Amino acid sequence: MSKKKGLNIIGFVLILLISVVAILPFYTMLIMGTYYTNDLFTGMKFIPGNYLGENIKTLFSIDILAFYKNSIIVAGGSAILTVIVCAMAGFAFAKYKFLFKKTLFSSVMVTMMIPMQLGLVAFVIEMQAVGWRNSLLPLIIPPAASAFGVFWMTQFASSAIPDEVMESARIDGCNEFTLFVKIALPFMRAACMTLALLAFLWSWNNLLTPLVVISNESLYTIPLGIRQLSTTFRNDTAAQVLGLSLTTLPILLLFSAFSKSLISGLSAAAVKG
Amino acid sequence: MNKNLNFRKVVSLTAAIAMTVTMLAGCGSNNEQAAQSSGQAQTTTSTAAESTAAESTSQTGALKGEITQWVWGDYEKKGAVDFTKTYPDIKVNYVMVPQNDYVKKLQTTAASNGDMPDVANLEMTARGSLANLDIWEKLDAAPYNLNKDDLVPFAIPISQNKKGDIVCVQIDNCVGGYAYNRELAKKYFGTDDPAELEKVLTNWDVFVQKGKEISEKSGGKNFLFAGSDDAYYALIGLYTKEPWVQDKKLNLDTTVLPTMKYIEQMIKDKALGKYVMWTPAWNSSFASNTVVFYAAPTWFVPFVMKANDKDANGKYGLITPPNGGYSWGGTAYGIPKESKNKELAWTYIKWFTMSREGSEGFFRTQGTPTLYSKVYDTDLYTNDANKDPYFGGQNIMQKYMEIAKNPNTQTRPMTEYDAGIYDSIVVVLRAMDTGLSADQALPKLKADIIKKFPELQQ
Numbered sequence: 066m067s068k069k070k071g072l073n074i075i076g077f078v079l080i081l082l083i084s085v086v087a088i089l090p091f092y093t094m095l096i097m098g099t100y101y102t103n104d105l106f107t108g109m110k111f112i113p114g115n116y117l118g119e120n121i122k123t124l125f126s127i128d129i130l131a132f133y134k135n136s137i138i139v140a141g142g143s144a145i146l147t148v149i150v151c152a153m154a155g156f157a158f159a160k161y162k163f164l165f166k167k168t169l170f171s172s173v174m175v176t177m178m179i180p181m182q183l184g185l186v187a188f189v190i191e192m193q194a195v196g197w198r199n200s201l202l203p204l205i206i207p208p209a210a211s212a213f214g215v216f217w218m219t220q221f222a223s224s225a226i227p228d229e230v231m232e233s234a235r236i237d238g239c240n241e242f243t244l245f246v247k248i249a250l251p252f253m254r255a256a257c258m259t260l261a262l263l264a265f266l267w268s269w270n271n272l273l274t275p276l277v278v279i280s281n282e283s284l285y286t287i288p289l290g291i292r293q294l295s296t297t298f299r300n301d302t303a304a305q306v307l308g309l310s311l312t313t314l315p316i317l318l319l320f321s322a323f324s325k326s327l328i329s330g331l332s333a334a335a336v337k338g
Numbered sequence: 339m340n341k342n343l344n345f346r347k348v349v350s351l352t353a354a355i356a357m358t359v360t361m362l363a364g365c366g367s368n369n370e371q372a373a374q375s376s377g378q379a380q381t382t383t384s385t386a387a388e389s390t391a392a393e394s395t396s397q398t399g400a401l402k403g404e405i406t407q408w409v410w411g412d413y414e415k416k417g418a419v420d421f422t423k424t425y426p427d428i429k430v431n432y433v434m435v436p437q438n439d440y441v442k443k444l445q446t447t448a449a450s451n452g453d454m455p456d457v458a459n460l461e462m463t464a465r466g467s468l469a470n471l472d473i474w475e476k477l478d479a480a481p482y483n484l485n486k487d488d489l490v491p492f493a494i495p496i497s498q499n500k501k502g503d504i505v506c507v508q509i510d511n512c513v514g515g516y517a518y519n520r521e522l523a524k525k526y527f528g529t530d531d532p533a534e535l536e537k538v539l540t541n542w543d544v545f546v547q548k549g550k551e552i553s554e555k556s557g558g559k560n561f562l563f564a565g566s567d568d569a570y571y572a573l574i575g576l577y578t579k580e581p582w583v584q585d586k587k588l589n590l591d592t593t594v595l596p597t598m599k600y601i602e603q604m605i606k607d608k609a610l611g612k613y614v615m616w617t618p619a620w621n622s623s624f625a626s627n628t629v630v631f632y633a634a635p636t637w638f639v640p641f642v643m644k645a646n647d648k649d650a651n652g653k654y655g656l657i658t659p660p661n662g663g664y665s666w667g668g669t670a671y672g673i674p675k676e677s678k679n680k681e682l683a684w685t686y687i688k689w690f691t692m693s694r695e696g697s698e699g700f701f702r703t704q705g706t707p708t709l710y711s712k713v714y715d716t717d718l719y720t721n722d723a724n725k726d727p728y729f730g731g732q733n734i735m736q737k738y739m740e741i742a743k744n745p746n747t748q749t750r751p752m753t754e755y756d757a758g759i760y761d762s763i764v765v766v767l768r769a770m771d772t773g774l775s776a777d778q779a780l781p782k783l784k785a786d787i788i789k790k791f792p793e794l795q796q
Contacts, residue, residue, distance in 0.1 A: 102618055102621070103618060103621050103622040103625070103646060104622075105618060106617075106618045106619045106622055107622065127434075185446060186446060186449045186450050187450075189446055189447070189449075189450035189452055190450045190451065193450060193451065193452050198452060198453065199453070272439075276435075276436075276439050276442065276443050277442070277443055277446040277447070277450075280406075280408070280433055280435075280443075280447075280452075280453060280455075281433070282433055282434050285434075289436065289439075292436035292438065292439065293410075293434050293436060295436065295437065295438060300616070300618065302618055
């Protein structure tokens with residue numbers, strides 16, 4: 066009994082240590098936002114400083130609330146659309162037989178290997194041609210066609226949705242769209258939640274696309290807007306850290322709310338391969 | 339059932355093709371198309387420029403409309419506050435673009451034939467490569483006809499592309515002196531008077547010798563300069579008359595090597611601190627009272643020194659460098675060919691950079707002189723009202739004007755390779771910090787540059 070208790074204590078201490086290691090960077094990030102930038106580099110800070118008010122003032126000297134709103138619209142919209150498009154494409158690739166299926170799937174996979182930067186100019190020309198420049202649409206709609214998302218959903222759908230269930234539904238008179246919505250999607254729920262979170266995260270942190278397609282400050286997202294605190298002559302690190310700390314909150318909240326789905330989605334995909 | 343199955347196949351195939359095409363659309367290369375559209379745009383633009391010029395003649399005194407400038411701070415907005423009084427019908431829209439990403443955005447927009455601003459900023463570091471892109475209006479040609487005599491002579495090389503066309507005009511006069519910590523100067527030189535110090539520090543060999551003395555007397559706690567970057571900038575004035583690349587050949591033996599040799603000596607003498615320029619640690623060096631000299635161009639005083647060492651009235655002084663002076667940094671304004679409001683853009687640039695009113699406004703709001711030569715013989719910058727308590731009441735603008743008028747103050751002609759070469763210099767400086775000699779560093783520097791620009795010869 067006492068041996069078991071001893072092991073428990075060791076386990077507890079180990080978990081505590083790992084937790085400290087994981088939480089410390091986040092804690093110091095919060096603390097850094099309360100100091101004057103120059104003071105940040107005079108040693109590690111563990112106690113809150115007295116410069117929070119000034120940093121908040123600096124942060125609000127840019128239109129942070131508008132940037133926040135834009136980021137939520139973009140990341141939220143992108144996450145929803147990505148899930149819809151990728152779930153449909155993944156379902157099609159996983160469960161239907163059609164001409165050139167393998168070739169098409171391979172070409173989707175190939176796009177994952179090409180860095181976004183290579184096609185940047187073409188992408189901007191395309192957005193210009195369809196009249197989407199200087200709007201949030203290029204940040205919401207094109208990312209919905211995510212190669213990773215399609216791959217992810219295809220892998221998940223191929224093993225998570227039993228063919229027998231689909232056949233039964235068809236025999237019962239279910240059309241293909243209803244089949245997808247009412248039968249397939251519930252099976253793919255965990256993968257959808259995971260993809261939604263990942264898509265939200267990609268979009269939330271994206272700097273390059275907003276930089277090149279938006280030239281209207283009122284449409285800036287957080288990563289782009291917050292860089293205004295860095296100029297040729299000075300980098301207000303503390304204010305930037307404070308801004309980034311505040312902007313990680315939605316991600317933390319989302320993760321807390323959907324952590325079960327995320328973890329189950331990830332582990333299910335890992336097992337199913 | 340069979341019909342249903344066929345329908346499913348068609349729908350699936352269509353959906354999958356649509357998905358694939360959408361994904362590939364953003365990834366494919368489309369340079370030819372871009373070049374074609376760019377060509378078309380240029381043709382349209384020259385026609386627009388001609389008609390703009392014609393309208394200009396007929397509309398003199400009745401300028402009206404809106405222009406857009408991409409900026410990275412409130413520098414222009416504050417500086418041009420009087421512009422709207424003179425030209426109430428011209429509205430300037432300032433779009434904030436992060437400075438670190440400015441070049442990327444400008445290049446991508448130009449390449450994709452997107453909406454360019456009417457006025458774009460060309461910061462000194464990237465100006466060589468930007469100015470040599472064929473996207474700018476020639477300002478010394480019609481309809482602009484910029485008069486070179488309106489600018490101080492050393493402003494011309496930093497406004498031209500490699501063909502010699504003036505494609506931008508720098509707003510700020512960035513000549514530099516050496517700012518010094520008065521208390522430390524008194525301690526190590528026996529005086530904090532600028533004139534007396536200039537008498538002592540007559541050449542660079544003396545400077546290096548004094549650096550060694552400072553290090554020895556302070557037990558390694560005080561430094562001549564904050565670091566090798568600072569020393570590099572302090573010395574560029576000596577060797578800036580020739581470009582870094584001439585006829586596709588690197589020209590570093592005479593332009594960079596002598597500077598590196600001085601830096602090597604100062605590192606050996608422990609006369610340089612360990613601060614890497616522009617890092618927050620370097621920012622904090624100003625208040626640390628350990629560094630005697632900083633290379634200080636005009637903009638350095640309000641944006642770096644006063645920003646990082648706020649309550650320091652009387653702490654600093656300013657002297658002329660041994661060789662006469664240098665120009666470091668600066669932001670120039672250019673008009674993209676794609677601008678739809680070229681006449682208004684030129685009116686704005688001309689007012690800002692080449693008018694008494696613009697110079698007054700810019701100096702009043704930003705504390706920096708312009709390069710407009712016609713006011714240099716007036717007391718706009720040098721009158722006693724400009725004595726600066728931060729510098730113990732010294733009239734530092736008088737000093738900067740002395741440097742600006744000094745015929746030895748020259749600027750290095752720009753090349754499109756400058757930004758890449760500068761990055762390589764910084765890498766090599768870091769290696770020198772750890773003991774690499776100048777003679778060892780030069781081949782490494784050249785090799786690093788050739789790797790980036792294989793078309794160049796050593």
